[in-house]
Amino acid sequence: MVVGVPKEIKKDENRVALTPAGAAELVQAGHRVVVEQGAGAGSGMADEEYRAAGATLVPTHADVFAEADLIIKVKEPVEPEFNLFRPGQILFTYLHLAATEPVTRALLQRRVTGVAYETMQEPNGALPLLTPMSEVAGRMSVQVGAQFLEEIHGGRGVLLGGVPGVPPAEVVVLGAGTVGSNAARIALGMGAHVTIMDKRVDRLRYLEDVLTGNRITVVANQQTVDRAVRYADLVIGAVLVPGARAPRLVGEETVKGMKPGAVIVDVAVDQGGCIETVDHPTTHSDPVYVKHGVVHYAVANMPGAVPRTSTLALTNATLPYAVELARKGVRQAVAEDPVLAGGVNVIDGHVTHAAVAEAHDMEYVPLERVLAG
Template identity: 50%
Template structure:
């Protein structure tokens, strides 16, 4: 198969869809790999690194799309890429369709085969291709939150770890999934007081077992959320509904109950956000303020640490890329049910239930 790795064009996105090590494995399996010139530079991988393992460097993104049967990338295509996608072409990337009707309708129009990293699901119900980026984002959420709590960044002026004689900062984590666990771990390591909320008692029991005593758990409901936002300095939104839009757990009216200068980091922004006032921002312009509450809602947080993120992503995507390349998407999805769950849009038909429900689309007729 001919596989293309384009340069990411989303604002300040420095990750790349495949490391040279991943390209080496594909070429070892007799596949051809085209890499756009400069695609890996932001992650520390140069044209020469890809050429040394046998990749062919192409000058433009248009050439990569035009000459490839499968595109392997990181972020969803943006408007300037829509028309580059060919009918029947496999596009394997993060899509997050439920948060963007325009992207969904554009991919329907292009009639490609859209396989979304974030909905590939294994037998245990986990999301193996989302996990490493959730780990990065969860840890980064605390780094960014701590920074924006500083007064020059418009925050409250709170040091999360406190100092002797001064109480530590208080962190509220919504969701005890991968993002929430990693955020709680980082916040606890800094010495902050951490409260983590979830509706899954099994997850809360796990948190209690593995976290230190200054990480406390409570069941997630509106009453408890309203209670805690009044006293916490940093709120991390880490709620995920597989393939669907995130629920709004913090409404606009709740912001007035928060301390001026409190910070919200909504990691769920890719899926629409779990705060009513969330709107996607970029690394170039990462925050905005509503009712004196700082909102950090960067939609590609792991893009700020591209070397770590690219290597972590290739580690988990490569086995699936190889299956698709070796067998074609139809046979690969028949053989691997977890990969089959990654199918979102197939040649103009939306085949993922949560996306159909998000936009009141008509489900395909199964013959």
Template identity: 60%
Template sequence: MIIGVPKEVKVQEERVAVTPHGVREFVRHGHQVLVEQGAGVGSGFPDREYVAAGATIVPTAADVWAQAEMIMKVKEPIPAEYPYLRPGLVLFTYLHLAADEALTRTLLDRQVTAIAYETVQLADGSLPLLAPMSEVAGRLAVQVAAYYLMRPHGGRGVLLGGVAGVSAANVVILGGGIVGTNAAQMALGLGANVTLLDINVDRLRFLEQILHGRFHTLMSNQQHIADAVEQADVVISGVLIPGARAPRLVTREMVASMRRGSVIVDVSIDQGGSIETSRPTTHADPVYEEYGVVHYCVTNMPGSVPRTSTFALSNVTLSYGLKLADLGVVEAVRRDPALARGVNTYQGKVTHPSVASAFGLPYTPLETLLAPSPEQVSAS
């Protein structure tokens, strides 16, 4: 198979989907890898390292997209890349389609086989290709919050951990998943008062056991959220419903109740955001104020630490990419139910129920579109 690795074009997105080590593995399996010139520079991988690993450096994105059978990216295609989409192309990347109707309809119209990292899901419900970026985003959220709490950056002028005789900041975290857990660890490490809310009492019990210090848990409901947000210096939201739009948990009225100079970091913004006043921002213009509250809503937070993020991402995506290349999409998803759950569009149909529900589109189970295997044919 010919695998294409284009340079990311989202604003200040410096990650790359495949490292030189990954290229070496694809080549060892007998595949050809096309890398757009300069694609890895932002993550610290010059073109010569890709060449040494066996890749072919291609001068333009158009050439990569036109020649590749499977495109591996980090972020979803933006409108400037839509013309590259074509029938039969396999696109393996983060997609977050439930928050992007235009891209969803384009993938359907162009009959692209779109496999989303964030909906590859194991039998236990875990999301192996989303987990590392959730770790990065959760940890970054606290660094970002501490920065914007400083008065020169629009904040209240509060030190996250306080000092002797002075109260630490109150950090409220929505969601006890990977984002929330990593955010809590970082905030506690800096000495903040941390309150974490989740709807799963078993998860709250677990976090109570492993996290210590100024740590408190609350069952997530509207009243508890409203009370916690009102007292917060920082609100970090990391709630997630796999493949679906993020639920709106913090209302405009709740935001208005916060103290001026408080900070909101909506990590779930790439799935539409869970705070009513949130809107997507970029690394070039990351914050804005509503009701005097600083909002940080960058949709690709891990892109600010591209070298760390690229290694963390490629550690988990490579094995799935090899499976797709070695077996082809049909056989790969037959053998791996987790990978099958990652297929969002196939042959012009929506094959993920949450994406279909988000836009009122028909949902077609993937298995009904796959040709029967030789074993199934002979058995019949």
């Protein structure tokens, strides 16, 4: 199979979907790997390293799409890429289709098989390809939150950890999954007072056991979330429903009641956001806006700011599945691996993920029925 790795063209995205070591593994397995020139430069991975690994370097984005049977990316395709796809091509990447109807329709129209990293789920509920980037984003969320709490960046002028005689910042983490637990760990390490909120008491009980520092856990409901957010200096939105649009936990009236100069970091923005006033994603080059006196950080590709760490962490997780797709083809691979099957959001012009179909009022066709046909 020909495996293609294009350069990411989403604004401020410097990750790459395959390392030179990953390219070497695919080449050794008998596949041809086509990499766009400069694709790895943002992650500190030079063209020469890909050549040494046995990959073929091509000059343009279009060249990769023209040659490849399997396209491996980091982020969902953007409009200039839509017409580069061919029917039957496999796209393996983060798709977030429930929050991006134009991408969904483009993949359906071009009859692309879209395998989404974020909806691949193990029997125990773990999300193996979302977890590494959730870890990065959770840890980053506190770093950027601390930065924008500084007065020079429009914040309240509060030091996250305080100093002796002055209390620390109040940090509220909405969601106790991978993003939330990593955010809480970093905030506690910086000395903040952290409130972790989730509906799952068993998850809160677990974090009570494993996290140390100045923290409390609270069961999330409309009343408790409203009260905690209004008192917070920094709010981290860290909720996820795999494959579906993020639920809105914080309404506009609650944001209006927050402290002037408080900061919201909505990590869920790539699934539509969990804060009502996060009405559009931002970019690394223009990361924040102020609404109702509150600083909103809504960058949809947070790990792209630390591309080398993120690329290595991501490809550690994705490579085994990429090898599986390349060796078996998509139909055999998903028939034999239920985790990989869970990633198939669209195939042969059909939506095969129920949450995506519901988000866009489209027909849902179970993957088994498509494969049987």
